[in-house]
Structures are given as C-alpha cells and as structure tokens.
Amino acid sequence: MNYTVLANDMVAEQIYMMKIQGDSSSVTAPGQFINIKIDGFYLRRPMSIALWDNASLTIFYRVVGEGTKQLSQYVTGQQLDLLTGLGNGYDITVASGQRVVLIGGGMGVAPLIGLAKTLSEMGIVFDTVVGFNRQQEVYGLKQIKPYTNRLMVATVDGSLGMKGMVTQAVEVVNYDYYFSCGSENMLRAVHTLPLKGQLSFESRMGCGFGACMGCSCRTLTGYARICVEGPIMRSDDISFNEVH
Amino acid sequence: MTDIAQEGITMNCSKQTSYNSILTTTIAGVELKNPVIPASGCFGFGYEMSRFYDLNLLGAIAIKGTTSQPRYGNELPRIAECPSGMLNAIGLQNPGVKAVIREELPKLRDCYTGPVIANISGFSVDEYVEVASYFNQTDVAILEVNISCPNAKDGGMVFGTTAEAAAEVTRAVKEVAEKPVFVKLTPNVTDIVSIAKSCENEGADGLTLINTLLGMRIDPRSGKPIVSIGAAGLSGPAIKPVAVRIVYQVATAVNIPIIGVGGICCCDDVIEMISAGATAVQIGSANLINPYVAKEIIELLPAKLVEYGIDSINECIGRSFR
Numbered sequence: 001m002n003y004t005v006l007a008n009d010m011v012a013e014q015i016y017m018m019k020i021q022g023d024s025s026s027v028t029a030p031g032q033f034i035n036i037k038i039d040g041f042y043l044r045r046p047m048s049i050a051l052w053d054n055a056s057l058t059i060f061y062r063v064v065g066e067g068t069k070q071l072s073q074y075v076t077g078q079q080l081d082l083l084t085g086l087g088n089g090y091d092i093t094v095a096s097g098q099r100v101v102l103i104g105g106g107m108g109v110a111p112l113i114g115l116a117k118t119l120s121e122m123g124i125v126f127d128t129v130v131g132f133n134r135q136q137e138v139y140g141l142k143q144i145k146p147y148t149n150r151l152m153v154a155t156v157d158g159s160l161g162m163k164g165m166v167t168q169a170v171e172v173v174n175y176d177y178y179f180s181c182g183s184e185n186m187l188r189a190v191h192t193l194p195l196k197g198q199l200s201f202e203s204r205m206g207c208g209f210g211a212c213m214g215c216s217c218r219t220l221t222g223y224a225r226i227c228v229e230g231p232i233m234r235s236d237d238i239s240f241n242e243v244h
Numbered sequence: 245m246t247d248i249a250q251e252g253i254t255m256n257c258s259k260q261t262s263y264n265s266i267l268t269t270t271i272a273g274v275e276l277k278n279p280v281i282p283a284s285g286c287f288g289f290g291y292e293m294s295r296f297y298d299l300n301l302l303g304a305i306a307i308k309g310t311t312s313q314p315r316y317g318n319e320l321p322r323i324a325e326c327p328s329g330m331l332n333a334i335g336l337q338n339p340g341v342k343a344v345i346r347e348e349l350p351k352l353r354d355c356y357t358g359p360v361i362a363n364i365s366g367f368s369v370d371e372y373v374e375v376a377s378y379f380n381q382t383d384v385a386i387l388e389v390n391i392s393c394p395n396a397k398d399g400g401m402v403f404g405t406t407a408e409a410a411a412e413v414t415r416a417v418k419e420v421a422e423k424p425v426f427v428k429l430t431p432n433v434t435d436i437v438s439i440a441k442s443c444e445n446e447g448a449d450g451l452t453l454i455n456t457l458l459g460m461r462i463d464p465r466s467g468k469p470i471v472s473i474g475a476a477g478l479s480g481p482a483i484k485p486v487a488v489r490i491v492y493q494v495a496t497a498v499n500i501p502i503i504g505v506g507g508i509c510c511c512d513d514v515i516e517m518i519s520a521g522a523t524a525v526q527i528g529s530a531n532l533i534n535p536y537v538a539k540e541i542i543e544l545l546p547a548k549l550v551e552y553g554i555d556s557i558n559e560c561i562g563r564s565f566r
Contacts, residue, residue, distance in 0.1 A: 042480055206529075207533075209293075211286060211293060215323075216316070218316065228292075
C-alpha cells in the first residue's frame with residue numbers, strides 16, 4: 001500500500017519521529033505495528049505505531065543499522081510502501097476499574113503514546129513510568145503528558161529524572177495492572193513485578209503477518225507468532241524461561 | 245503496488261475468457277488455471293493470507309511442510325536479511341499431520357477450493373510414508389516430498405543429497421501414495437541431475453526445484469552467526485539464477501514435469517522459469533515482502549505473454565532449449 005511521508009524529524013539522539021499520510025483503517029488497537037519497505041533492503045522493518053488518526057500514522061524509530069539509516073533520509077512527500085494494522089494490540093477492555101500503570105523503556109515508549117491516548121479517551125486514569133539510557137535519548141514525554149496522570153521518568157545514568165531502571169520507579173502498591181513495552185531485559189524485570197499485565201515483544205520477522213513462522217515463540221498456552229498472536233502477550237501466558 | 249494491482253484487475257475483467265486458456269497448465273494430471281503457486285513455508289496454511297485477496301485466483305497452494313509429530317522448530321532468531329534475499333531456519337515448525345488434516349486444511353477449504361499441494365517432511369523413510377498415508381485420506385491434489393530442508397538436524401536434506409537416498413524415499417512414498425508425488429530437491433549437491441533421474445526412475449510424478457541454498461550471516465559486532473543454528477537457507481532474488489540453471493539442466497534430462505521455484509517475484513521471472521523448462525512455478529519469499537505478489541503476477545501475466553508473442557503457458561515451457 002502506498003503512503004506519503006509528511007514529516008521525518010530527529011527528536012532525540014538518533015531517534016526520529018515520522019508522520020505518514022495514508023489509509024489507517026486497518027489499525028484497530030494501540031500496540032499494533034506497521035511493516036515498512038525501505039528502498040534497497042529486502043525485508044520490511046516492523047515498527048510500532050505510536051499514534052494514528054483517520055488519515056495518518058506516526059512512528060518513532062532509532063537509527064540502528066543501514067535500513068533505519070536509509071529511512072531517516074526519507075523526505076516529506078516521498079512515497080512509502082507499508083503494511084499496517086499488524087499484530088493484536090493491547091487489550092484495553094481489562095483496564096476498566098483497575099489502577100493502571102504504563103511502563104515503557106527506550107523505543108518501547110512509542111506504542112505507549114497511542115495507548116495513553118486511547119485509555120484517556122475511555123476515561124481511564126493511569127500513571128506512566130518511562131525509562132531511557134540517558135537524557136539525550138529521551139523522547140515522547142510531550143506526547144504522553146496530556147493523557148497521563150503522573151508521568152515518571154528514569155534514566156540509567158541519572159541525567160534526567162530518577163537514576164535507575166523503570167522497574168525501580170514503579171511503586172507497585174499503587175497499581176493493579178500494567179501495560180508494558182521495552183527491551184527483553186526490561187520486560188523480564190517487569191514480569192517479576194507482583195502485578196498482572198500485558199507486555200509487547202519484538203522480534204526479527206520475515207513477513208509480519210503470520211505466513212513464515214520466523215518469529216514464533218513458546219508461551220505457556222502453546223506456540224505463538226509474535227506478529228499475529230502478539231506482539232502483546234499477557235503476563236499470565238508467558239514464562240521468561242520459555243520465551244525465545 | 246496498488247496501481248499495478250488495479251490496472252491488473254481492469255485488464256483481467258475485460259479479457260477474462262481468452263486469458264483463462266492462455267494460462268492453463270497441467271502438472272501430473274492436475275489442471276491448474278494458471279502456473280502460479282505460493283511455495284510451501286511462505287504462505288502458512290493458506291487461510292492466513294485470505295485477508296489479502298481471494299485465494300481462488302491461485303493456480304494451487306503449497307501448504308506448510310508437515311511432519312508426523314508437532315514441531316516447534318528452531319530457536320529465534322530464525323531470520324536474517326541478505327542483499328537480494330533472506331536466510332531462514334524455521335526448522336519445520338508445524339502442528340503435526342493429524343492436526344494439519346483436522347484443523348488447518350478445513351480452515352483453508354473455507355476460503356479456497358482449488359488444488360492443494362501437501363508438503364511432507366520427515367526424519368526417516370517411515371515418517372515420510374506415514375505422513376503421505378495420512379494425506380491419502382484428504383482432498384489434497386499433490387504430495388510434495390521435501391527431501392531438501394536444510395534447517396532440521398538429521399532430517400530433510402540428508403535424503404536429498406544422494407541419488408540412493410532420494411530413490412529410497414521416492415520408492416517408499418510412491419508405494420503408498422494415492423496422489424501424484426513431486427519430490428522437492430535441494431540445490432546443495434554436486435550433481436542434481438543424477439538425483440532427479442533417480443527420483444524419476446522410482447516413479448516420481450514430478451519434481452519441485454529448488455529448495456533454499458545453505459548460507460550464513462555473521463553479526464560483525466558480536467562475531468556470531470545471526471541465525472540461531474548458524475547456517476540457514478538462502479532464498480529470494482539472489483538464488484534465481486541458480487534455480488533457473490538447475491531447472492534447465494534437469495528439464496533437459498528428465499521427462500516428468502517440474503515446478504520451478506527460487507527467487508521469483510514478477511511476471512518476467514515466471515516466464516524465465518517456465519522457459520527454462522518448468523511447467524508451473526512457486527513463489528516463496530516474495531510473498532513475505534509483498535503479500536499481494538502472486539495475485540499481481542497472475543493478473544499481469546497474460547499481457548506479458550502477449551507482449552513477448554507467446555500464445556500460452558504451454559508454448560512457453562522449455563522454449564530455452566526447444
């Protein structure tokens with residue numbers, strides 16, 4: 001499907017925000033992802049959707065290799081080939097009546113932006129804890145702030161907010177349920193919290209729509225494709241000794 | 245992508261009748277309305293792709309490789325990107341033949357009525373025979389015996405690397421099979437023609453050429469292979485010339501039909517492969533990048549044949565050496 005780049009700007013060190021114009025009708029829940037074809041690269045790049053409206057999608061990405069470097073050079077008006085609305089997304093129906101916290105780390109903060117907006121629109125009050133390695137890599141606070149009750153920031157080096165990991169900043173007694181996205185190490189730590197919740201995983205993918213089994217993982221309820229049955233998994237369904 | 249597809253639909257509607265016959269091809273007695281078949285392993289069990297287009301457009305569908313018992317496959321990462329292609333080491337993940345027949349085939353039949361090719365894998369001759377026997381009781385049209393999977397230890401490819409082992413599996417499956425049997429061969433051999441001939445001698449009804457080429461990528465930072473098991477199967481446009489060469493070599497040496505597969509992603513690739521001697525083609529990795537690719541090719545193929553002055557697929561088969 002054809003899309004058009006509306007904006008592609010560096011918002012933190014090596015981190016870009018790209019706004020893309022085009023059909024967003026297949027996006028049904030926060031936490032879903034798009035799969036982007038980048039000129040000159042064979043496989044698509046899966047990226048979580050941060051925000052979407054009727055005619056546009058916004059993603060955040062970090063330049064980590066040649067593909068994302070190329071993506072960072074796309075200019076306004078340039079065409080993009082995308083598959084959108086992939087993956088299951090967060091199940092927010094369970095959030096009602098719960099004391100909810102969003103926990104995000106690094107690039108995992110991106111899907112929490114759309115989640116925060118959706119929860120807020122449902123009238124759910126929640127707190128948000130986000131973590132980054134250091135201040136230069138911080139992004140997304142401006143986008144989350146209008147929707148969240150408290151917004152707590154942690155950096156590993158202490159250059160902004162609390163020094164330490166996000167899980168150290170979560171005061172678990174205040175919450176019943178979490179929605180989380182971040183590195184596997186962060187998710188592993190989140191999973192040890194005495195709370196239930198949903199975690200978003202990432203993986204190298206062949207297709208992003210369930211055809212190749214390139215991103216299968218083991219769960220407590222059977223095998224799951226991160227691209228179809230995921231990327232959001234429930235904490236009850238996974239064991240970090242089993243996943244990957 | 246969208247523009248091409250729409251153009252194709254318009255064209256197809258206006259010339260439906262004449263195009264039907266131009267694309268028809270027959271493999272081992274099974275008539276296909278066109279020569280385009282999604283390859284095993286790149287199209288799930290088929291129904292997963294029905295959200296993209298009406299699968300009944302396809303010539304046939306080759307479903308995910310099936311073993312006797314359920315298999316999880318290899319640990320992640322199973323995928324690595326390459327210039328003009330990809331490496332995969334899925335490791336024959338599948339729910340086992342009984343679950344495939346009980347759960348997956350009915351789901352495919354809910355959205356697709358055309359010919360199904362069951363891809364069968366095993367770790368022993370007995371396992372191939374067992375899986376083939378189960379599929380006898382189904383409506384699949386063709387059995388594709390995969391003796392070429394490079395990604396499962398002690399399985400698949402070991403049977404495809406010598407003429408003797410290939411002959412043994414072919415003979416055993418042919419004894420029980422009530423469907424036409426195609427043998428899918430690996431290119432990771434020194435003399436594929438001798439292996440192809442031994443399959444033909446044992447009664448194979450056709451050959452699928454080729455499976456992936458063994459490759460490896462190493463992460464320059466860590467110095468370790470990217471894919472969990474090290475070596476993995478290379479597919480995509482990078483391997484197309486190898487596939488074309490092998491189809492050509494084998495087609496000029498055997499008298500059974502060949503399904504050509506390896507790096508096909510557009511009409512020209514289809515025509516190239518059929519000109520090399522294939523009677524039909526399979527599209528693999530290209531589905532993963534563009535899930536609409538098979539539909540787009542089918543819609544554009546008639547006009548391409550006309551442009552090149554080729555009257556039909558049948559006329560195209562093996563024209564490189566005829």
